[in-house]
Amino acid sequence: MQLPPLKSLLYFKHAAELGSFKLAAEQLYVTQAAISQQIRSLETHLGCVLFERHTRKICLTAKGKLLLPHIRKAFEYLHHGVQVIEEDPQPAGLNLSVLPSFATCWLLPRISSFQRQHPNIRVRIDPSDSLVDFDAGEADLGIRFGKGHYPGLHSELLASDDMLLAYKPGLIDPSKPLKEQIKSNHLIMDICPDAERAWGILFDKLALTGVHEPHFLEIDNAALVMQATLAGQGVGMLRRQLIQPQLALGQLEIHPEFEIACDYQYYLAGPVGHFNWHKVKLFRTWLLGQFNSL
Amino acid sequence: MQLPPLKSLLYFKHAAELGSFKLAAEQLYVTQAAISQQIRSLETHLGCVLFERHTRKICLTAKGKLLLPHIRKAFEYLHHGVQVIEEDPQPAGLNLSVLPSFATCWLLPRISSFQRQHPNIRVRIDPSDSLVDFDAGEADLGIRFGKGHYPGLHSELLASDDMLLAYKPGLIDPSKPLKEQIKSNHLIMDICPDAERAWGILFDKLALTGVHEPHFLEIDNAALVMQATLAGQGVGMLRRQLIQPQLALGQLEIHPEFEIACDYQYYLAGPVGHFNWHKVKLFRTWLLGQFNSL
DNA sequence: TCTATGCTTAAGTTTTTCTAATGTGAAATC
DNA sequence: GATTTCACATTAGAAAAACTTAAGCATAGA
Incomplete structure (x- = not known):
């Protein structure tokens, strides 16, 4: 039938x-x-x-x-x-799957605020490059940098971001032409589409050609790019969200005339049912609050 | 949720x-x-x-x-x-929606055989050009000439058919060239894609051009085309299934060298659930038997 | 070790389902 | 009694879901 x-x-x-x-x-x-x-x-x-x-x-x-x-x-x-x-099998433990760079530069510096608010929830952060298998129950929730297409999962836009030209204060003088200063510094980049695209746009803008390999310092992790930039080793192409604290403290400066919106955005993602869990609701609220208070 | x-x-x-x-x-x-x-x-x-x-x-x-x-x-x-x-609301009455030409030439001449086999089922035949709304319960089942695409309905192939060149015995002599004989007779056609296509193919085959309007007798119903052909008014382009009895009785002849498979085929169609009804199962069996005994 | 079996994955196609725009007719409003 | 409004119907085209084909992979059993 x-x-x-x-x-x-x-x-x-x-x-x-x-x-x-x-x-x-x-x-x-x-x-x-x-x-x-x-x-x-x-x-x-x-x-x-x-x-x-x-x-x-x-x-x-x-x-x-x-x-x-x-x-x-x-x-x-x-x-x-x-x-x-869909019942929460473990209401007292929140397992987050997060990109390593975001974990280091954004989440870890702030997570203590969440812990203080909800001391009875034990947060575990699992830094991984790709969206973890929720099936196996390894993670409750993921924070991803992408386009929000996570088939089978519920996802929610958290924030957008921009690529900025960042450097140790004094390394670049924004009042002088940028082109020559770019040529005379190391260029520190993450191996990710947004950073590569941003450099390309900057070069076009400055009509810069023939920038050779040695100029570039390629690092496979945005957190390390920031470290190198902080140490004054060159000019970094970094996301605003990730360097917020360093900018506030004056440890990094950015060039005022350069800013490229990222193709990707930050999303909160996970199985639909997880969004009904109490611990997830609490974390989501806190997270949105953190993004909005910037 | x-x-x-x-x-x-x-x-x-x-x-x-x-x-x-x-x-x-x-x-x-x-x-x-x-x-x-x-x-x-x-x-x-x-x-x-x-x-x-x-x-x-x-x-x-x-x-x-x-x-x-x-x-x-x-x-x-x-x-x-x-x-x-999906229960049958009226097990003793079978309502069939059938194309008028098929009803006249094929179904009506044979239906008495079904009635004899199942005298307790009262068959009602509703001749209509388009597939009737089954929703309103007006019909239990439809027999259609088409491509078997009846969205939302279950359909089952009954038989194929060919277009034949038919005429009153003697009107055409198959041993002589067809071209001249076609030119000197009225051409009786149904206004339907298959008939029009078949005439086109015949003309191409005979390298016939410039056949003018007066040659054609256009009739809006295959049953009437057959009647006109039977009356010797010209050469008809008719489906084999519809003229089977006339061929058997020698009332019509067909040209042995012309036969074009129809694009369309005969289908039995209706809501899926109807196919579980007893009366429908009986009719389906009888119908398939009739087609196979040709 | 080799083969056969059943699940997985990927790519491409088909089918289903959705939206946006528009049509229709009966009640509600003026 | 004209006009507006509201809810459903219809259509074409776009988007998403689901399916198929054709591979791949792992393991039990020969």
Whole structure:
């Protein structure tokens, strides 16, 4: 025996319970046309009309009334089943999967504030380059620098960022032409698309060509690029979010005329169900607060 | 609260019950890769592993075992609900929606055989040019001439057909060149893509050009084309299935060297659930028998 | 060690589903 | 009784989901 498209049954349930395609559409975050089409498709499959369409409201037909309680019950079971699975197995420990550079430069310096607010939650930070397998339960949540496309996961935009030209105070004099100063310093770069792109844009802007290998100091980790820059070894191309504290303390300076928006952005990502966990809600709130207080 | 993709839950149920992705794939008429992907997607959504993968078999994990009974129950409700709706409201009456020409030339001459076999089923034939709305319950089943694409409906190929050059015996002499004989007769055609195409192909074959309007007798119904041809008013382009009885009786002849397969085919179509109805099963069997006995 | 089996992965295609824009008709308002 | 408004229907085109094919991989069993 063949079931109709399952999605159409879900839409039917919502439409029937609300007595309106429009409200169902709002509840399900789709357009009203989507509901209309799914209901029609369901009716075609079943070979009968489920709703009487009146101008201001819709009513279930006899068949519709017959169908609804079964469908409702079915979805209750689905919900309950999923809920059981999605319960937090370890409410007192929060495991975060974070990019190493972000962990070092951003999260670690601030995390004590979260710990102070919620001393009963033990935070563990797992620095890893790629999004960890949530399946295995190794992480509860991930903070990623990307485009927000994490198939199967829920994700939420945290903040954007810019690439800045940073250096130890005095190394560059912004009042003098930048071109010559760039040529006479080491250029410290992270091996990442945004940094490479930013250097390219800067070179174009300055009409700089033929910058040779020795000029560049390539480092595989933004945290180390910052360290090298802090130590005055050259000019670094760094993300604003990561050097915020150093700028505030005057340990680094940035060139006022250079700033390139990153292609990527910071996202909070994880399985949908995790976002209902108490510890995750607390962390999310704290995190958004940290970003907004900058 | 957000449910995972519903399809993945269905696949999970089958895979869990069968203990094998491969068997689930067979049962669901998809490839095993599809199952694998859906299960992975479900696991990603839930953020936990549901199956332990061993080489020859898979086992549910603790979480998987927790989930299965809920999902199973949910689908039982869905099935039951749909089953209730899909019950035959009128088991003693069979309403067929059929193209007018097919009804006249094919179905009506044969339907008495079905009536004799099943005298307790009252057949009603509704000739209509387009596929009727099954939603309103006006028809139980449709016989269509098309490509088998009836979205939302189940459809089943019944037979193919060919376009033939038919005429009253004696009107055309197959032993003489066809070209001149075509030129000197009226050409009777149905206004339908297959007939128009077939005439085009014939003209190309005979290198016939400049056949003028008066040559053609255009009639909007294949049954009437046959009548005109039977009356000796000209040469008709007709489908084999529709003129079978006339050929057998010698009332019509066909040119032995011309035969063009139709683009379209005959399909039996209707809502999936209707195919479980007793009266529909009987009719389907009879219909297939009729086509195969030709 | 070799082979067969069943799951995984990747790439490309097809199908489904969605949105945006527009149409329609009956109630509500003026 | 004209006009507006509101909710649903329809369409075409875009986006996303799901499927298939064709590989790859690991292991049990010969």
